[in-house]
Amino acid sequence: MALFTDRTDAGRQLAALLGRYAGRDDVIVLGLPRGGVPVAYEVARALGAPLDVFLVRKLGVPGHEELAMGAIGSGGVQVLNRQVLEGLGLDEADVERVAERERRELERRERAYRGSRPPLDVAGKIAILIDDGLATGASMRAAVEALRAEGPAQIVVAVPTAARETCASFEAHVDEVICAVTPQPFYAVGASYAGFSQTSDEEVTALLLKAAERRDAGDRGAA
Numbered sequence: 001m002a003l004f005t006d007r008t009d010a011g012r013q014l015a016a017l018l019g020r021y022a023g024r025d026d027v028i029v030l031g032l033p034r035g036g037v038p039v040a041y042e043v044a045r046a047l048g049a050p051l052d053v054f055l056v057r058k059l060g061v062p063g064h065e066e067l068a069m070g071a072i073g074s075g076g077v078q079v080l081n082r083q084v085l086e087g088l089g090l091d092e093a094d095v096e097r098v099a100e101r102e103r104r105e106l107e108r109r110e111r112a113y114r115g116s117r118p119p120l121d122v123a124g125k126i127a128i129l130i131d132d133g134l135a136t137g138a139s140m141r142a143a144v145e146a147l148r149a150e151g152p153a154q155i156v157v158a159v160p161t162a163a164r165e166t167c168a169s170f171e172a173h174v175d176e177v178i179c180a181v182t183p184q185p186f187y188a189v190g191a192s193y194a195g196f197s198q199t200s201d202e203e204v205t206a207l208l209l210k211a212a213e214r215r216d217a218g219d220r221g222a223a
Contacts, residue, residue, distance in 0.1 A: 002194035003161065003181050007035060007132055010160035010193070011042025014180050018128065018158060022047045026153070027126045030054040032143055033109060034199035036131035039160060041207045043130055051211035052120040053113050053204065054129060056142045057102035059095065061088060068138040069095065072102055073146030074110070081138055113205055117212060127152040133189030134162035134179070137169060144174055161192035 004010040021027045027049045031040025037053060044051035056073040060066065061084065069090060070080035078099065085095070129143050140157060147155060154175040159167075163186040167179035183192060190196040 003183075003192045004194070006193060006195040007038035007199070008042055010132065010180075011039040011130075012046065014039060014130070014158055014160050014178070015043045015046035017178050017180060018043060018047060018156075021049070021126065021128065021156075024049070024126070026124070027128065028052065028120055028122055028152075029128045029130060030122075030143075030147070032056055032129065032131040032139060033113065033204050034201065035133075037204045037207055038199060039132050040128075040130040041211060043128065043158070044211055045214075049128075050120055050215050051208065053110075053208060054143050054147060055106050055110055055113075056139045056146070057106045058139050059098045059102060061090070062094060062098065068136050069098075071138040071142035072099055072106065073142035074106070077142055077146040077149070079138060079142040079145060081136065109201070112201055113208055115205075115209075117208075122147065123151040124153050126154045126156065128156045128158055129174075130158050132160065133192065134159050134166045135186070135189055137162075137166040140170070141173075144170070161189060162186075 027047060029040050029044035029049045029051050031037035031053055033053050040051055056071050058068045059070040061069050068081060069084045072078045127147055131140055134140055144155060156176045157170050157174050158178040160180045162179040162182055164182040167177055167182055170177045
């Protein structure tokens with residue numbers, strides 16, 4: 001049985017669990033594209049916080065791309081799942097072939113999503129990292145490591161749905177973990193959604209622009 005209508009509904013429900021961060025000027029919401037951005041947009045709107053993307057790319061096993069052998073993030077961070085690599089007999093050359101392709105895609109998306117807008121400065125801020133769910137958590141782990149290098153005061157991982165053990169695995173690595181639901185047994189992120197169609201680049205770009213315009217309007221109103 002689906003727990004969320006779609007990512008917009010999931011974002012609104014997740015925002016209700018993050019109310020203590022509302023109305024603060026030291027909070028930034030970061031969505032993992034593509035599917036995390038519609039969720040993060042609703043959270044940012046509810047909290048009155050700025051929104052940006054934080055780019056990571058899953059490294060899929062060749063021939064079985066849905067299985068993550070790791071992930072890469074902004075700033076050259078790479079996280080590998082050694083258990084998967086060893087279990088399938090994959091070596092560094094296998095990883096590098098996939099990583100090179102995904103690095104090009106990460107760079108393309110960064111240009112496409114932000115346009116001429118610079119990334120938000122997270123130094124000294126509370127950064128709330130959001131995705132539409134966690135299965136293995138490889139992409140989120142890459143995001144956490146890459147984000148930490150930028151010097152935020154706190155890192156919060158927040159998702160609508162997650163495998164219980166994956167959610168728990170983040171507790172030792174970030175300041176707070178919020179997983180709205182942890183279905184047992186956990187089959188896939190999409191199983192928690194009635195509608196789980198792929199989020200397009202155009203949707204991500206439009207939501208980021210809308211959030212930036214709302215922030216600019218607020219700044220002018222405060223001036």
